[in-house]
C-alpha cells in the first residue's frame with residue numbers, strides 16, 4: 154500500500170467531493186483502487202481524471218466510511234491506496250461510442266472519455282441526475298470534446314425523465330459502436346437491455362462490497378455466474394452482466410448477507 158497526501162478537495166455536487174492526489178497512477182479507464190482511511194475502513198473507489206502527475210477520486214457520501222471521509226478528509230491529510238485493480242473498459246476498433254453516467258457512478262466515465270477522445274473516438278456522453286445540481290462533470294466532458302446530453306428527474310435541466318430515454322434515441326440513429334455505463338444498477342440493466350435490443354455491444358461497471366480487491370477472498374462473487382467483481386470485473390460485457398442472477402436485484406453486505414441495492418433489508422418478493 155502507498156500512502157499519499159491529498160493535494161486538493163473539490164465540492165462537485167451535493168454529497169460528492171473529488172480528492173486530487175499527486176501521483177501518476179497509470180490506471181486504465183474502469184479500473185479501481187482500494188482506499189484506506191486510517192482508523193475508519195478500506196473501500197473500493199473508481200478513478201476519475203488522470204494526468205502524468207495526478208489522479209482524482211470522486212467520492213459520494215453513501216455509507217459510514219464515505220460519510221466520514223467527507224467529514225474528516227481535507228488538504229494535506231493522508232490516505233492509503235492499493236491498486237489499480239480489475240478489468241478496464243475496452244474500446245479497440247471503436248469509432249463512435251456512447252457513455253451513460255448516472256449520478257455518482259459518473260467518475261469512471263470521465264476517465265474513459267479522457268482516453269477515448271485522445272484516441273480520436275467520437276464520444277457522446279449521456280448524463281442523468283435527480284436535479285441539475287446532481288449532474289456531474291458536465292463542463293469537464295465538454296472540455297474533453299464530448300457531445301453531451303442530459304436528463305434530470307425533475308426537468309431542471311435537459312430531458313425530464315430517464316437518461317435511458319436519451320440512449321434509445323442515440324441507438325435509433327444506427328451509428329453507435331458500443332455503449333458504456335456506470336451508475337445506479339437498475340439504470341445499467343436498462344442500458345444493457347436496450348443495447349441488446351439494438352444488437353450493439355455494451356460494457357457495464359459493477360460495484361460490490363470488497364475485501365481483498367484482487368480475487369482471493371471470494372467476498373465479491375456474483376450469484377448466477379460466480380464471477381468476481383474485483384478480478385473478472387468491475388467492467389463486464391453487458392450480455393454477461395444480464396446473466397448475473399443478482400444484477401439489478403440485490404447485493405451482499407460485509408457479512409455476505411443479501412441486501413437490497415439501496416443497502417437496506419432485502420425485499421422479500423425478490
Ligand code: FES
Pocket residue numbers: 362363364365366367368369370371372373374381382383384
Ligand atoms: S474482494 Fe476478494 S475476491 Fe473480490
